[in-house]
Amino acid sequence: MKKIILGISSSISAYKTCDLSRLFVKDGYSVYCVLTENATHLVTPLTLQTLTGNPVYTTSFAAQWKEMGHIELKQDAALYLVAPATANIIGKFANGIADDLVSTTYLSVECPVMMAPAMNPNMWSHVAVQENVKRLKKRGVHFVEPESGLVACGDEGSGRLASIDEIYRMAKDVVEG
Numbered sequence: 001m002k003k004i005i006l007g008i009s010s011s012i013s014a015y016k017t018c019d020l021s022r023l024f025v026k027d028g029y030s031v032y033c034v035l036t037e038n039a040t041h042l043v044t045p046l047t048l049q050t051l052t053g054n055p056v057y058t059t060s061f062a063a064q065w066k067e068m069g070h071i072e073l074k075q076d077a078a079l080y081l082v083a084p085a086t087a088n089i090i091g092k093f094a095n096g097i098a099d100d101l102v103s104t105t106y107l108s109v110e111c112p113v114m115m116a117p118a119m120n121p122n123m124w125s126h127v128a129v130q131e132n133v134k135r136l137k138k139r140g141v142h143f144v145e146p147e148s149g150l151v152a153c154g155d156e157g158s159g160r161l162a163s164i165d166e167i168y169r170m171a172k173d174v175v176e177g
Contacts, residue, residue: 001028002029002030002079002175003032004024005033005105006020007033007083007089008084009082009086017033020167033048033056034058035048036058040058057101074111077111079111079114080105080112081115081116083167084116085115087119087123087128090115090136093141112175114143114144118159121156123159146159
């Protein structure tokens, strides 16, 4: 059974990761979710634990860890997928900032990494975000490009989380190589 680490950052589209995790589990993958603190306000760890059948992690320092969380979690991972990936988490990854479990896990994994951005269209098109994306792509991080359309705040443009089916298909392509 291949292990997927699913990182979830704080976009309103975080609720869609419930369906994404179900697709992986249905196909026989073992899914371990890691959430930023803000993401826990948008989707509950209990929901994700119920859907995946595995513990959900929100901190690097918890009683359930034998070692530090980001080190233990990376063992045998086939993919680290961050969906949704906010401008904040993209910036952290691009600049080596590790101040939560999602970002410290990124620096510790040895498996392929994939990000599915989701944010306001003005944020997505901002030069700082685009430079960070280019930097990560140069390092081999895979991206599922955001879709165009209406986003939660009412703005329109590119920045909406790609469809769950598209993220799933691209993730499987990377894992199954």
